[in-house]
Amino acid sequence: xxxxxxxxxxxxxxxxxxxxxxxxxxxxxxxxxxxxxxxxxxxxxxxxxxxxxxxxxxxxxxxxxxxxxxxxxxxxxxxxxxxxxxxxxxxxxxxxxxxxxxxxxxxxxxxxxxxxxxxxxxxxxxxxxxxxxxxxxxxxxxxxxxxxxxxxxxxxxxxxxxxxxxxxxxxxxxxxxxxxxxxxxxxxxxxxxxxxxxxxxxxxxxxxxxxxxxxxxxxxxxxxxx
Amino acid sequence: xxxxxxxxxxxxxxxxxxxxxxxxxxxxxxxxxxxxxxxxxxxxxxxxxxxxxxxxxxxxxxxxxxxxxxxxxxxxxxxxxxxxxxxxxxxxxxxxxxxxxxxxxxxxxxxxxxxxxxxxxxxxxxxxxxxxxxxxxxxxxxxxxxxxxxxxxxxxxxxxxxxxxxxxxxxxxxxxxxxxxxxxxxxxxxxxxxxxxxxxxxxxxxxxxxxxxxxxxxxxxxxxxxxxxxxxxxxxxxxxxxxxxxxxxxxxxxxxxxxxxxxxxxxxxxxxxxxxxxxxxxxxxxxxxxxxxxxxxxxxxxxxxxxxxxxxxxxxxxxxxxxxxxxxxxxxxxxxxxxxxxxxxxxxxxxxxxxxxxxxxxxxxxxxxxxxxxxxxxxxxxxxxxxxxxxxxxxxxxxxxxxxxxxxxxxxxxxxxxxxxxxxxxxxxxxxxxxxxxxxxxxxxxxxxxxxxxxxxxxxxxxxxxxxxxxxxxxxxxxxxxxxxxxxxxxxxxxxxxxxxxxxxxxxxxxxxxxxxxxxxxxxxxxxxxxxxxxxxxxxxxxxxxxxxxxxxxxxxxxxxxxxxxxxxxxxxxxxxxxxxxxxxxxxxxxxxxxxxxxxxxxxxxxxxxxxxxxxxxxxxxxxxxxxxxxxxxxxxxxxxxxxxxxxxxxxxxxxxxxxxxxxxxxxxxxxxxxxxxxxxxxxxxxxxxxxxxxxxxxxxxxxxxxxxxxxxxxxxxxxx
Numbered sequence: 001x002x003x004x005x006x007x008x009x010x011x012x013x014x015x016x017x018x019x020x021x022x023x024x025x026x027x028x029x030x031x032x033x034x035x036x037x038x039x040x041x042x043x044x045x046x047x048x049x050x051x052x053x054x055x056x057x058x059x060x061x062x063x064x065x066x067x068x069x070x071x072x073x074x075x076x077x078x079x080x081x082x083x084x085x086x087x088x089x090x091x092x093x094x095x096x097x098x099x100x101x102x103x104x105x106x107x108x109x110x111x112x113x114x115x116x117x118x119x120x121x122x123x124x125x126x127x128x129x130x131x132x133x134x135x136x137x138x139x140x141x142x143x144x145x146x147x148x149x150x151x152x153x154x155x156x157x158x159x160x161x162x163x164x165x166x167x168x169x170x171x172x173x174x175x176x177x178x179x180x181x182x183x184x185x186x187x188x189x190x191x192x193x194x195x196x197x198x199x200x201x202x203x204x205x206x207x208x209x210x211x212x213x214x215x216x217x218x219x220x221x222x223x224x225x226x
Numbered sequence: 227x228x229x230x231x232x233x234x235x236x237x238x239x240x241x242x243x244x245x246x247x248x249x250x251x252x253x254x255x256x257x258x259x260x261x262x263x264x265x266x267x268x269x270x271x272x273x274x275x276x277x278x279x280x281x282x283x284x285x286x287x288x289x290x291x292x293x294x295x296x297x298x299x300x301x302x303x304x305x306x307x308x309x310x311x312x313x314x315x316x317x318x319x320x321x322x323x324x325x326x327x328x329x330x331x332x333x334x335x336x337x338x339x340x341x342x343x344x345x346x347x348x349x350x351x352x353x354x355x356x357x358x359x360x361x362x363x364x365x366x367x368x369x370x371x372x373x374x375x376x377x378x379x380x381x382x383x384x385x386x387x388x389x390x391x392x393x394x395x396x397x398x399x400x401x402x403x404x405x406x407x408x409x410x411x412x413x414x415x416x417x418x419x420x421x422x423x424x425x426x427x428x429x430x431x432x433x434x435x436x437x438x439x440x441x442x443x444x445x446x447x448x449x450x451x452x453x454x455x456x457x458x459x460x461x462x463x464x465x466x467x468x469x470x471x472x473x474x475x476x477x478x479x480x481x482x483x484x485x486x487x488x489x490x491x492x493x494x495x496x497x498x499x500x501x502x503x504x505x506x507x508x509x510x511x512x513x514x515x516x517x518x519x520x521x522x523x524x525x526x527x528x529x530x531x532x533x534x535x536x537x538x539x540x541x542x543x544x545x546x547x548x549x550x551x552x553x554x555x556x557x558x559x560x561x562x563x564x565x566x567x568x569x570x571x572x573x574x575x576x577x578x579x580x581x582x583x584x585x586x587x588x589x590x591x592x593x594x595x596x597x598x599x600x601x602x603x604x605x606x607x608x609x610x611x612x613x614x615x616x617x618x619x620x621x622x623x624x625x626x627x628x629x630x631x632x633x634x635x636x637x638x639x640x641x642x643x644x645x646x647x648x649x650x651x652x653x654x655x656x657x658x659x660x661x662x663x664x665x666x667x668x669x670x671x672x673x674x675x676x677x678x679x680x681x682x683x684x685x686x687x688x689x690x691x692x693x694x695x696x697x698x699x700x701x702x703x704x705x706x707x708x709x710x711x712x713x714x715x716x717x718x719x720x721x722x723x724x725x726x727x728x729x730x731x732x733x734x735x736x737x738x739x740x741x742x743x744x745x746x747x748x749x750x751x752x753x754x755x756x757x758x759x760x761x762x763x764x765x766x767x768x769x770x771x772x773x774x775x776x777x778x779x780x781x782x783x784x785x786x787x788x789x790x791x792x793x794x795x796x797x798x799x800x801x802x803x804x805x806x807x808x809x810x811x812x813x814x815x816x817x818x819x820x821x822x823x824x825x826x827x828x829x830x831x832x833x834x835x836x837x838x839x840x841x842x843x844x845x846x847x848x849x850x851x852x853x854x855x856x857x858x859x860x861x862x863x864x865x866x867x868x869x870x871x872x873x874x875x876x877x878x879x880x881x882x883x884x885x886x887x888x889x890x891x892x893x894x895x896x897x898x899x900x901x902x903x904x905x906x907x908x909x910x911x912x913x914x915x916x917x918x919x920x921x922x923x924x925x926x927x928x929x930x931x932x933x934x935x936x937x938x939x940x941x942x943x944x945x946x947x
Binding site: 009010012013015016019020033049050052053054055056109110111112113139143181194196197199202203205 | 363366367370371372373451452453456459538543544545628629631632633634635636637638639640642651798
């Protein structure tokens with residue numbers, strides 16, 4: 001079982017994600033630079049946060065056209081677990097793998113703060129060890145983190161159980177307080193908050209267990225598979 | 227852009243001929259105050275710079291400290307005052323970029339940014355508000371994009387910064403000792419310019435920064451591009467891992483002129499370069515412009531022919547340009563050509579070493595009666611006054627600022643911004659605490675004691691986390707040094723810092739001097755900024771939630787030292803009085819005692835007592851932990867004082883300790899054995915912050931109301947005016 005961590009020019013949470021996957025959860029992980037393809041033996045893919053291409057044009061817009069995204073799309077179709085965090089989520093949205101858009105926060109500022117999430121779907125490869133409606137203390141750090149969908153899409157998301165996380169409070173003006181969504185099949189998940197910044201007790205001032213369950217869910221999913 | 231007449235004579239006699247126009251530009255940049263430190267260099271030598279943990283190498287722009295187990299930290303501080311006063315967004319952002327490249331130059335990965343910001347009175351002055359808002363956004367956009375957490379700093383407002391801005395940026399790097407770049411070069415090595423293209427931005431920036439700010443010179447301000455900087459960081463660290471770099475220097479003030487001459491001078495080599503090989507943003511730039519452009523995100527690297535191909539491959543991977551612009555010679559000359567034509571050919575030691583000055587100094591006349599107090603208007607309602615005080619820009623929470631900075635990226639930040647000092651975890655299991663502090667109000671009244679106070683306050687802040695101070699950074703910001711009165715304040719501050727550093731054996735590992743901080747309305751107050759690095763071997767003090775029944779103990783004496791206090795200046799609009807003075811012995815006793823008590827695991831939290839005095843420090847604890855407290859003012863140790871002086875005096879060496887009642891006896895046993903003054907002065911409980919005298923409240927605030935005001939007032943002021 002191997003997790004691919006994709007690195008774009010300007011990614012800056014790749015090393016944090018790699019540390020948590022390997023040092024904390026003892027998963028086998030490997031970095032993949034954006035301009036190549038992904039090998040076949042990858043069991044899960046993570047797109048970490050950062051400022052790919054310096055957020056030029058729109059967050060995630062340029063990275064979504066990287067060569068490696070073609071392989072990410074193929075893997076998404078095959079049902080392989082894919083997680084986009086922060087800029088990774090923005091890239092998945094720009095690549096058309098997830099619905100909606102991410103707009104500037106209502107404060108118009110970059111926001112770095114601890115908040116909490118509520119688990120709305122615990123059937124995905126990244127949430128299957130969490131309880132439904134469980135609270136997750138977790139930090140956000142973004143300027144364009146306001147998730148937006150039109151009403152029709154929102155209805156569809158609810159119907160198909162595609163809302164994975166909601167904020168427990170109004171944080172940035174996201175539609176229906178949505179913090180994370182998945183595709184219809186549930187294998188592609190995107191979230192704005194940073195689980196890799198909350199999974200260790202040393203850096204989580206509140207409780208690191210809920211966030212570690214995100215990684216344990218992945219371990220559970222791909223561990224069973226191999 | 228030119229040299230002073232006597233400097234021109236000096237140059238002519240040193241090279242034995244009339245300089246060319248390019249030579250004049252190169253020398254004017256390098257001999258500017260900003261690059262040459264010609265006014266300050268002679269005196270800076272007094273600071274202790276050696277210590278058991280200090281590693282010194284040739285040609286470093288940052289200080290290096292050994293933190294054990296084969297790891298080092300690097301640290302540096304810079305300012306970008308003049309550019310930020312004209313174009314706050316770009317000025318502040320490129321300030322971050324510059325100091326980050328200094329950290330990178332040593333071969334270490336930048337892991338933290340700190341920034342100290344100072345502006346005019348934002349309550350009244352709309353321009354100050356505009357400068358403040360945009361400088362914060364500039365720092366946020368740059369640091370966030372790089373993925374380097376901004377974990378601390380300070381923000382202060384004072385009328386002396388009207389129409390001006392002080393933007394100080396410090397950065398910390400971390401790496402393996404064996405990966406440090408040991409700068410070296412030999413004849414035939416290649417000189418490579420890597421990164422952003424050279425354009426017409428920032429031309430003459432260092433001379434611009436070496437004069438009073440009278441007119442806005444926008445072309446002297448650099449344009450930021452954090453995306454390229456991020457690519458440079460990753461490319462250089464990859465090149466470092468492959469051992470491709472012989473020597474490296476950031477391009478900062480003075481651009482290529484300084485980077486080339488200083489590298490050559492530090493390594494005792496010559497460099498021959500061709501301006502036509504420099505990748506430029508515009509096609510028609512002349513050699514003079516290319517040599518002094520301060521375009522950002524550029525690094526000068528010395529490598530050799532065998533390693534060049536690998537370096538080029540790395541640059542290709544990151545899509546950054548690298549140009550071979552010249553090679554190393556053995557003649558100790560800086561030879562600048564355009565094609566085959568020589569534009570400049572100067573001895574590197576002449577370029578890199580301006581004639582140092584010994585400027586006259588004289589005690590300023592204003593200091594004669596400054597310690598005299600005037601009669602103050604009595605305060606009728608201290609509770610009402612206190613609410614106004616905690617909403618004032620200098621006292622209010624700075625969450626609006628640090629909430630815009632990614633302070634978590636890198637997942638090292640174990641103690642978050644907001645209280646005394648942030649703490650980072652290091653790969654060897656140790657922890658690093660760091661803080662920067664300044665206090666121009668104290669320094670104006672007494673430049674020596676004020677500077678020492680900044681030093682002690684920064685130490686106190688790291689001590690509150692359980693860290694022992696191991697290194698200091700100083701950034702000395704003053705007005706025009708040609709004015710003997712201003713130069714006197716510079717010397718006094720420097721002497722004070724030197725005395726404190728020697729007494730505590732804290733080496734100065736890096737620093738910067740910024741002079742000519744003046745506008746037509748006058749000079750700034752003396753503003754030395756001190757950064758302290760503290761090391762924690764085992765665990766930092768993780769603040770635990772204060773609950774009902776917990777005890778409040780103060781260590782240190784509260785003295786009649788009101789000069790430069792926020793209370794005098796903000797509430798009474800009075801500048802004067804006696805500023806707080808650090809008693810070195812008392813300071814050391816209290817510092818060691820607090821570290822000892824933290825190690826014994828007796829405390830829930832420790833908070834430094836500084837700006838706004840006990841009143842503000844206790845209120846901060848209450849507002850942060852959402853709990854009330856009853857404080858008995860008559861129990862506060864020190865000479866007998868009026869209540870307002872006990873509440874608002876900013877005496878140094880004081881710490882507030884919070885602990886569970888069951889640990890009180892053990893704590894008192896430890897304190898009794900020491901020479902420190904201490905007393906239990908309060909108990910946490912309920913929903914009100916009360917400061918009592920003879921059981922009657924002098925101040926009585928509801929915690930929730932106070933907290934809301936304290937957290938929101940700065941944002942309200944900036945966003946809604």
